[in-house]
Amino acid sequence: MSEDDDALMVRAAWFYYVGGLNQEMTAARLGLTRARVNKMLAEARESGLVSISIDHRRVGVLPLEDRLRTRFGLDFCISTPAFGFHDTSKQDSEVRKQIAFRAVGVAAANHLKTLLSENDSLTVGTGWGRTIEQMTLHLAGVRAPHARFISIMGSLTANNAYNPFEVVHSLARRTGGEGYFLPVPFIADSVDDKKVLISQRSVVKALEIARSASVCFISAGELTEESLLRRQGMISGTELESLRQAGAVGDTNGIFFDSEGRQVDHELNERTIALGFEELKALPVLLLIAGLEKIQAARALLRSGVVNGLIIDGDAAEALAALGE
Amino acid sequence: MSEDDDALMVRAAWFYYVGGLNQEMTAARLGLTRARVNKMLAEARESGLVSISIDHRRVGVLPLEDRLRTRFGLDFCISTPAFGFHDTSKQDSEVRKQIAFRAVGVAAANHLKTLLSENDSLTVGTGWGRTIEQMTLHLAGVRAPHARFISIMGSLTANNAYNPFEVVHSLARRTGGEGYFLPVPFIADSVDDKKVLISQRSVVKALEIARSASVCFISAGELTEESLLRRQGMISGTELESLRQAGAVGDTNGIFFDSEGRQVDHELNERTIALGFEELKALPVLLLIAGLEKIQAARALLRSGVVNGLIIDGDAAEALAALGE
DNA sequence: TTGACAGCGTTACATTTGTCAACTTAAAAT
DNA sequence: ATTTTAAGTTGACAAATGTAACGCTGTCAA
Numbered sequence: 009m010s011e012d013d014d015a016l017m018v019r020a021a022w023f024y025y026v027g028g029l030n031q032e033m034t035a036a037r038l039g040l041t042r043a044r045v046n047k048m049l050a051e052a053r054e055s056g057l058v059s060i061s062i063d064h065r066r067v068g069v070l071p072l073e074d075r076l077r078t079r080f081g082l083d084f085c086i087s088t089p090a091f092g093f094h095d096t097s098k099q100d101s102e103v104r105k106q107i108a109f110r111a112v113g114v115a116a117a118n119h120l121k122t123l124l125s126e127n128d129s130l131t132v133g134t135g136w137g138r139t140i141e142q143m144t145l146h147l148a149g150v151r152a153p154h155a156r157f158i159s160i161m162g163s164l165t166a167n168n169a170y171n172p173f174e175v176v177h178s179l180a181r182r183t184g185g186e187g188y189f190l191p192v193p194f195i196a197d198s199v200d201d202k203k204v205l206i207s208q209r210s211v212v213k214a215l216e217i218a219r220s221a222s223v224c225f226i227s228a229g230e231l232t233e234e235s236l237l238r239r240q241g242m243i244s245g246t247e248l249e250s251l252r253q254a255g256a257v258g259d260t261n262g263i264f265f266d267s268e269g270r271q272v273d274h275e276l277n278e279r280t281i282a283l284g285f286e287e288l289k290a291l292p293v294l295l296l297i298a299g300l301e302k303i304q305a306a307r308a309l310l311r312s313g314v315v316n317g318l319i320i321d322g323d324a325a326e327a328l329a330a331l332g333e
Numbered sequence: 334m335s336e337d338d339d340a341l342m343v344r345a346a347w348f349y350y351v352g353g354l355n356q357e358m359t360a361a362r363l364g365l366t367r368a369r370v371n372k373m374l375a376e377a378r379e380s381g382l383v384s385i386s387i388d389h390r391r392v393g394v395l396p397l398e399d400r401l402r403t404r405f406g407l408d409f410c411i412s413t414p415a416f417g418f419h420d421t422s423k424q425d426s427e428v429r430k431q432i433a434f435r436a437v438g439v440a441a442a443n444h445l446k447t448l449l450s451e452n453d454s455l456t457v458g459t460g461w462g463r464t465i466e467q468m469t470l471h472l473a474g475v476r477a478p479h480a481r482f483i484s485i486m487g488s489l490t491a492n493n494a495y496n497p498f499e500v501v502h503s504l505a506r507r508t509g510g511e512g513y514f515l516p517v518p519f520i521a522d523s524v525d526d527k528k529v530l531i532s533q534r535s536v537v538k539a540l541e542i543a544r545s546a547s548v549c550f551i552s553a554g555e556l557t558e559e560s561l562l563r564r565q566g567m568i569s570g571t572e573l574e575s576l577r578q579a580g581a582v583g584d585t586n587g588i589f590f591d592s593e594g595r596q597v598d599h600e601l602n603e604r605t606i607a608l609g610f611e612e613l614k615a616l617p618v619l620l621l622i623a624g625l626e627k628i629q630a631a632r633a634l635l636r637s638g639v640v641n642g643l644i645i646d647g648d649a650a651e652a653l654a655a656l657g658e
Numbered sequence: 659t660t661g662a663c664a665g666c667g668t669t670a671c672a673t674t675t676g677t678c679a680a681c682t683t684a685a686a687a688t
Numbered sequence: 689a690t691t692t693t694a695a696g697t698t699g700a701c702a703a704a705t706g707t708a709a710c711g712c713t714g715t716c717a718a
Contacts, residue, residue, distance in 0.1 A: 018387060022414045025385045026439050027432050029416075030674060037417055041697055046676065060350045060385045061474045062343060063507070089347045091354070092362055107352050114351050122476055125450045149386050149474065151447055182388070355704060366667055371706065 014057075020048050021058045056145035056182075061118070072325055076318060079329075080310040083292075083317050088115050090322025108298035108321040113142020116225060116296050116319050121150050123223060124183060129154035133221035133283070133291065134175050135161060135261045136194075137236060139298045140227055141170035144178040155185035160218045160226070161261040161282035162194035162205075164240060190214050194262055195242055196279045206281060218283055219290075226288075227296045228305040229259045237262070247276060258305025260295075267304070269312025288314040297321070303328045339382075345373050346383045381470035381507075389443065397650055401643060404654075405635040408617075408642050413440050415647025430463075433623035433646040438467020441550060441621050441644050446475050448548060449508065454479035458546035458608070458616065459500050460486060460586045461519075462561060464623045465552055466495040469503040480510035485543045485551070486586040486607035487519035487530075489565060515539050520567055520587055521604045531606060543608055544615075551613075552621045553630040554584045562587070572601060583630025585620075592629070594637025613639040622646070628653045 016038065023034040024045070035045040052058045070087055077085040088111040091104075120143065124130060134140055134157060157179040159172035168174065173189050180187030192211055196202035205211060229235050231251060237243055237259060243251075254274045256264040262280035264272050271277055271285055283291075294317040297306045303324055309315055320328065341363065348359040349370070360370040377383045395412055402410040413436040416429075445468065449455055459465055459482060482504040484497035493499065498514050505512030517536055521527035530536060554560050556576060562568055562584060568576075579599045581589040587605035589597050596602055596610055608616075622631045622645040631653060634640055645653065 018389065019414050021387050022436070023416065025387065026413070026436050027416055028435070029432075031676095032674080042675090043677085043698080044696065050676085056388070058385055058387045060383055062346050062350065062383045063381070063473055088351070089344050091348065091352055107354075110353070111347070111351050118474070121474060125476060128453075148388055149443070149446060151450055357704080367705085368668080368707085369666070375706085 017048050017052050017057060020045055021052045024049055025058055054145075056148060059146055059148040061114075061146075061148075072322075072329060075329055076320070076325060080315070080318070082310075082315065085318045085320070086115050086119065087319075087325040088112060088321045090326055092323065105299045105301075108324065109138045109142045110146075112139050112296050112298035112319055112321050113144075114146045116140075116143040116294070117146035117148075119294070119319060120147060120225070124150050124152040124155055127222070129156075130223070131156045131158060131217065131221045132179070133158050133160040133218050133224035134172070134179070135159075135224075135226040136164070136170055136172045136175060137227045137229070138170050139296045140175055140225060143225065143296070144175055144182070147179065147182050150183050152183040152185050155183050156217065157183075157185060157187045158214065158217045158221060159189040160221070160224060161280075162190045162192045164194055164242070168240075170236075188214050188217055190218075190281065192281055194281060195276065196281060199275070199278045202279050202281060211281075215283075219287055221291050224283075224288065224291050224293045225296060226260050226293060227298075228302050228309050230301045230305050231256055231258050231264070232301070234301070243276065250274070251276060257308050258302070260305075260309060265305075265308055265312060267308045267311075269308045269310070269314075285312060285314050292316045294319060297324050297328075300324055300327050303331060307331055342373050342377050342382060345370055346377045349374055350383055379470075381473060384471055384473040386439075386443070386471075386473075389440075397647075397654060400654055401645070401650060405640070405643070407635075407640065410643045410645070411440050411444065412644075412650040413437060413646045415651055417648065430624045430626075433649070434463045434467045435471075437464050437621050437623040437644055437646050438469075439471045441465075441468040441619070442471035442473075444619070444644060445472060445550070449475050449477040449480055452547070454481075455548070456481045456483060456542065456546045457504070458483050458485040458543050458549035459497070459504070460484075460549075460551040461489070461495055461497045461500060462552045462554070463495050464621045465500055465550060468550065468621070469500055469507070472504065472507050475508050477508040477510050480508050481542065482508075482510060482512045483539065483542045483546060484514035485546070485549060486605075487515045487517045489519055489567070493565075495561075513539050513542055515543075515606065517606055519606060520601065521606060524600070524603045527604050527606060536606075540608075544612055546616055549608075549613065549616050549618045550621060551585050551618060552623075553627050553634050555626045555630050556581055556583050556589070557626070559626070568601065575599070576601060582633050583627070585630075585634060590630075590633055590637060592633045592636075594633045594635070594639075610637060610639050617641045619644060622649050622653075625649055625652050628656060632656055 020034055020038060023029045023037055031042050031045045035042040073085045073087045091107060132155065157176045159176045161172055163173050164171045176187040176189045190211055192205040196205055229237050238248055251264050251274055254272045255266040256272045257267045258265060261282040263282060263284060264274060264277055266272050293315050295309060295315045297320040300323060306328060345359055345363060348354045348362055349356065356367050356370045360367040398410045398412045416432060457480065482501045484501050486497055488498050489496045501512040501514045515536055517530040521530055554562050563573055576589050576599055579597045580591040581597045582592045583590060586607035588607060588609060589599060589602055591597050618640050619642040620634060620640045625648060628649055
């Protein structure tokens with residue numbers, strides 16, 4: 009059924025997007041109702057089956073990008089156009105974030121596409137999160153059979169689309185490459201448990217691959233009740249508070265750092281299963297930042313010296329530039 | 334102006350397609366009217382600045398494709414979904430053709446994209462026409478700095494978008510590769526003139542590149558008053574008639590052939606400046622067919638032995654399969 | 659100078675699309 | 689066998705989109 013359904017979606021997408029038929033015509037040709045076609049098309053876009061791409065080569069480097077690049081000593085900085093959301097009320101905030109995720113996801117996907125087509129074989133490390141998820145959705149039309157995608161951290165318990173497992177799986181499927189991930193929880197229950205977990209043979213092997221990544225895509229989390237980490241129940245309210253006490257301002261892959269980008273001294277950092285800062289420093293790391301909530305964490309992380317490239321949404325870029333040194 | 338305009342178009346496209354703002358919002362953000370944004374977006378799609386792509390990998394090989402492939406001894410055959418235009422009245426015929434051109438163009442662009450990303454450097458020969466034009470429009474998001482694009486035929490006098498010059502130029506621009514073309518008319522005024530033209534050094538050099546192409550994309554023309562060749566005034570009504578007398582049923586790149594796919598014995602074939610059948614036979618040749626009008630010519634050309642791969646629209650594929658052996 | 663002309667804004671209107679609630683069917687679960 | 693669920697259909701409606709008519713303004717060439 010699912011396969012059948014997929015084929016139908018492809019046909020509908022062809023009729024509508026390539027053929028330029030309207031939804032009514034499309035429905036008639038496929039023997040469906042317009043409402044169904046409408047939903048299928050929406051799903052097709054959402055799932056990344058059809059993807060729109062913009063020939064962005066035509067716009068030069070924005071001055072803002074260059075400013076951020078030099079200020080943080082990066083190899084490159086890519087900013088999406090600013091959407092200019094100042095006016096917005098509280099209720100739109102989810103929508104705004106969603107837009108930022110998508111925009112940065114598209115930009116990141118484009119960048120990854122370039123990397124994949126320029127290098128025959130590539131080992132790509134990835135983090136997790138909604139921005140990363142969007143990146144996987146908008147990566148379309150690249151064949152990279154020799155590419156390897158490896159999660160640089162453990163997995164969530166809930167099986168969300170932004171779970172490392174899903175991320176790696178989706179990337180591998182879309183490119184025809186191979187996907188690897190760490191088959192262990194993201195945050196172990198105790199330091200001793202972590203030792204057991206990371207000593208598993210398959211985990212050791214996966215971590216080895218991760219450490220040899222040609223490039224890593226990571227994102228940052230803010231440290232509030234609204235953060236994804238908190239909402240997913242990966243950390244408790246008490247833990248969050250104690251992290252704050254320890255000076256933490258954000259996390260990447262479950263590693264918590266202070267405003268200077270140093271890993272904080274906290275028990276949680278001992279339980280996280282992911283590549284640490286020292287390991288990341290040895291790799292080319294690209295940081296994806298979407299949303300104003302993230303700029304504190306972004307600045308800290310950029311100061312840490314682990315980041316080599318930044319992909320950020322226009323609004324956050326402006327805010328970050330405006331943040332004092 | 335044009336550059337400014339382009340940048341505006343890109344920004345509008347970002348807001349609308351990536352950001353998901355509606356046209357009114359987009360207009361407000363850019364300080365324009367909605368009507369203008371609407372037109373800009375339409376232009377952006379038409380010019381190929383934004384392009385939608387469908388992850389076609391999810392549909393398997395259609396039985397029809399396989400039938401055509403084996404029947405004509407091809408390496409591969411790609412068919413777009415059939416749009417199923419039977420019912421249509423005469424006035425829609427231009428619309429129908431346009432849809433077919435686009436569909437085949439998209440499929441061809443996808444194929445070319447794959448080729449470019451799999452081979453680091455590639456020399457791509459191209460013909461001319463509306464299908465080829467569409468192929469260039471839908472080729473987006475590939476960087477292939479080492480690719481070379483070469484027209485395998487002379488140019489038109491009128492500077493249309495489907496002129497070999499434009500085709501090659503567009504391909505080169507979109508991929509960052511290099512474009513070459515034959516700076517001579519497509520059909521010389523006399524056999525003697527042709528001799529002079531093709532002896533020009535730059536022409537000799539370009540033909541040399543063409544003969545070394547890694548792959549050639551060609552299309553076919555039917556031999557009626559409605560054919561592009563005739564409409565562009567490249568051949569006169571009298572010439573068309575005499576070609577018919579000589580047994581010709583179609584052309585590719587201005588070379589006329591009979592229903593068995595043999596070059597007809599006609600003065601025009603002596604005046605055409607393009608790679609001939611013998612030269613094409615030495616190269617991997619992909620034939621693009623869009624529209625029912627072309628199936629006679631397609632069958633003939635497929636019989637000639639010059640074609641290695643076929644990309645065809647679904648309706649024409651059905652009709653071609655139904656045509657007797 | 660002036661008149662043709664292209665580009666754009668404004669407004670109005672037709673078409674298309676997105677969405678919802680109520681109803682039907684078919685399969686899955688109990 | 690009956691209840692739940694999931695998925696689709698239908699009809700209706702609001703929102704978004706595509707188009708066209710008209711007038712203003714600046715440019716360019718006669």
